[in-house]
Amino acid sequence: MVSLEKKMFFLPYKLYAKKDKLLVSFNLAVIPKDMKVKAIELHIPLIKSNEAHIVKVAEITEGWSEETIKLVGIPKERRVVQIVKSIPQQRELIINVTAFHKKWRVKKDNNYGVLVSIKNLDLGYLENKPPFLVVDTI
Amino acid sequence: MKVFHGIIEIAGQMGILCGALKRKGNIAVGYNTFHTYLGYKDHLINTDAVELRETFKHFLNFYDIFHYHYGASIFIDHDDLQMIKKKGKKVIMHHWGNDVRFHDMARINNPYVYTGDSPSNDAIHQKLTTLSKYIPEAIVQDYEVLPYVEKYYRKVHVLPLAIDLRNFQPSYPNIEKKKPLILHAPTNPKFKGTAIIEGAIDQLRDSYEFEYKRIEKMRHSQVVALYKEADIIVDQILCGSYGLLSVESMALGKPVITFIRPDLVSKFPASLPIVNGNPDNIKKKLKMLLENPLKRNSLGIMGRRYVEEVHDRNIVGDKLLSIYSQLFKGR
Numbered sequence: 001m002v003s004l005e006k007k008m009f010f011l012p013y014k015l016y017a018k019k020d021k022l023l024v025s026f027n028l029a030v031i032p033k034d035m036k037v038k039a040i041e042l043h044i045p046l047i048k049s050n051e052a053h054i055v056k057v058a059e060i061t062e063g064w065s066e067e068t069i070k071l072v073g074i075p076k077e078r079r080v081v082q083i084v085k086s087i088p089q090q091r092e093l094i095i096n097v098t099a100f101h102k103k104w105r106v107k108k109d110n111n112y113g114v115l116v117s118i119k120n121l122d123l124g125y126l127e128n129k130p131p132f133l134v135v136d137t138i
Numbered sequence: 139m140k141v142f143h144g145i146i147e148i149a150g151q152m153g154i155l156c157g158a159l160k161r162k163g164n165i166a167v168g169y170n171t172f173h174t175y176l177g178y179k180d181h182l183i184n185t186d187a188v189e190l191r192e193t194f195k196h197f198l199n200f201y202d203i204f205h206y207h208y209g210a211s212i213f214i215d216h217d218d219l220q221m222i223k224k225k226g227k228k229v230i231m232h233h234w235g236n237d238v239r240f241h242d243m244a245r246i247n248n249p250y251v252y253t254g255d256s257p258s259n260d261a262i263h264q265k266l267t268t269l270s271k272y273i274p275e276a277i278v279q280d281y282e283v284l285p286y287v288e289k290y291y292r293k294v295h296v297l298p299l300a301i302d303l304r305n306f307q308p309s310y311p312n313i314e315k316k317k318p319l320i321l322h323a324p325t326n327p328k329f330k331g332t333a334i335i336e337g338a339i340d341q342l343r344d345s346y347e348f349e350y351k352r353i354e355k356m357r358h359s360q361v362v363a364l365y366k367e368a369d370i371i372v373d374q375i376l377c378g379s380y381g382l383l384s385v386e387s388m389a390l391g392k393p394v395i396t397f398i399r400p401d402l403v404s405k406f407p408a409s410l411p412i413v414n415g416n417p418d419n420i421k422k423k424l425k426m427l428l429e430n431p432l433k434r435n436s437l438g439i440m441g442r443r444y445v446e447e448v449h450d451r452n453i454v455g456d457k458l459l460s461i462y463s464q465l466f467k468g469r
Contacts, residue, residue: 004160008183009167011196027189032179130196 010133013108016069017126023064023074025113026133028104037101038136044093044116045129046086054119057082057095060112078115086118093118097133139462142201144169145190146208147182148234149382150358154300155205156181158455180302187212194218203462204229206273209237209265219272228465231269231291232277235377236329238262238286247401250376250417252329266290275465281405282379295461299385300454301445305362308391310438311369313431316347318369320424323353323361323383330374331397331417338421346428365390369434370427375416378402384412385449388441393434395423407448411440 013027022044031037062077086093097114104111116123141159143152143166152168157180159166168182169190190197190212197204197212204222209231212218222229239256240263256262270276270290277295278284288294311318320339324332332352339350351368353361365371371387371394373380378399387394388411395415398406403414415423427434447453 001163004163004165005157007160008181009165010183011193011200013189013193015196027185030183030185128199130200132200 006137008135008137010135012130012132013111014065014113015127015130016064016066016074017123020117020119020121020123021074022116022118022123022126022131023060023069023113024116024131025060025111026104027108028101028111028133028135029106029108031105031135031137036138037098037105038138039096039098040101040104040136041134042095042097042114042116042131043134044095044126044131046090046093047121047125048089048091049086049121050088051120052088053086053121055084055086055093055095056080056117057084057097058115058117059100060115063109063112074115075112081114139164139203139459140201141166141203141205141462142169142197143167143205143207144171144210145187145206145212146170146172146210148172148208149299150180151232151234151300151382152207153179153181154302154451155455155458157302158300158451159458161452162455162459164459194221198222198225198227202227203465205232206230207232208234209269211269216268216272219269223272228462229273230275230277230461230465231273232297233283233287234279235283238266238283240286243286244378247399248376248378250331250397251378252331252376254328255326262286275461277461280379281402282377282399293464297457297461298448298454299382300451301382301385301389301449302451303389303446306386306389308389308438308442309366310391310442311393311431311434313435315369315431317349318428318431318434319349319351319367320370320372321351321353321365321368322372323365325354329377331376331420334417335372335375335420338424341421342424342428346425348428362386362390365392368392369431370395370424372396372415372420372424375420380412385445388412388438389445389449391438391442393427393437394441395420395427407444409440409444409447411437411444413437 010026014025016023058078058080062075064075147170156166156168170182236255241253244251274292276291324330373384373396375397380396395413397416
């Protein structure tokens with residue numbers, strides 16, 4: 001049995017998942033100031049697929065909400081920070097997002113989150129099976 | 139297993155239980171909307187009800203079990219309970235005492251009890267009737283709280299208070315100490331009987347050498363550091379059962395005075411070493427401990443052992459997991 005005692009778990013503060021795109025942000029401003037963060041991983045549940053998929057992770061650099069996406073589309077301001085590849089039958093994608101930890105902890109409104117694109121995969125199911133963050137703390 | 143705890147942290151219990159569950163490989167998060175000077179933060183997300191409501195759909199999709207505390211759920215009208223039930227997820231309510239202590243019922247076996255912090259009988263009845271429409275099972279901390287809620291739920295489990303013993307290194311009273319220190323920490327003086335306790339202490343001042351400290355409005359971590367110096371701790375002498383201060387005092391190896399209702403004594407393990415003091419005999423009990431340093435020391439040792447056997451979060455955590463597994467069996 002693996003102890004999860006040193007880990008904090010966060011569900012999305014904002015989430016939009018449609019076609020091959022997932023936009024997600026988390027409120028990490030609630031992590032106590034005296035707590036040190038060692039690592040942050042984004043866990044994305046995957047549906048069974050026999051194919052490998054290219055996964056692009058981009059930092060979103062402007063404000064958005066589920067409502068604004070419906071009105072004006074997904075944010076244009078973003079920069080790709082990681083490209084990874086899933087393997088066939090993979091159940092969960094784990095993306096290291098530790099690099100964002102300082103920015104995301106300051107204020108929930110400044111945390112625009114990430115956009116994850118997975119080619120040839122409809123990510124709509126994530127609305128009912130949300131991704132989550134695992135934060136390793138000291 | 140993925141477990142939601144919320145939304146009111148009482149005496150650090152939500153955090154301790156989440157820590158115990160996580161230690162056993164479960165995902166458990168305590169969402170707290172009740173912020174006090176006690177400053178609890180371990181295994182908690184200190185948030186507010188608005189944010190919880192905004193993100194509830196994700197909780198509903200993610201968590202397997204919703205473990206609520208103190209009669210509160212996320213939505214004021216308990217819409218969340220309906221949605222949890224509809225979704226087929228499991229839910230349990232943890233009552234702590236003041237949320238359900240019917241005034242008249244509390245007095246049946248207890249002439250001393252203070253119930254001024256509980257809602258009216260009607261309000262408690264209404265609340266329990268509504269909650270139990272959606273929540274089949276509940277948890278209480280002991281047999282003092284059990285009778286208030288047992289007729290409302292299909293089943294009520296008794297789960298002892300939990301403590302993380304790593305934060306409580308025992309420091310047994312020194313039998314050579316000439317001027318013992320008595321401590322009392324009233325988070326709620328009327329409930330704990332502070333005026334009566336301090337009255338008894340004042341009466342003993344002329345006959346005995348001792349120090350007395352009353353601890354108030356301090357962060358929990360600071361309070362625990364002060365308990366360590368104590369030789370006698372007085373918890374609550376009106377309620378009829380023991381609370382977290384007693385558990386923490388015993389964990390630190392201190393003798394503790396608390397009132398345990400006579401009809402409840404047999405419900406606790408026989409090894410419970412609490413000095414049973416009520417408003418009528420508190421002076422006598424204090425006197426006995428002041429006169430007897432060896433007794434203070436031996437009660438301290440017995441207290442630590444008792445807490446290791448009954449209140450250690452790992453033992454309580456196993457019991458909690460067993461309660462959760464029964465929820466799934468009762469589908």
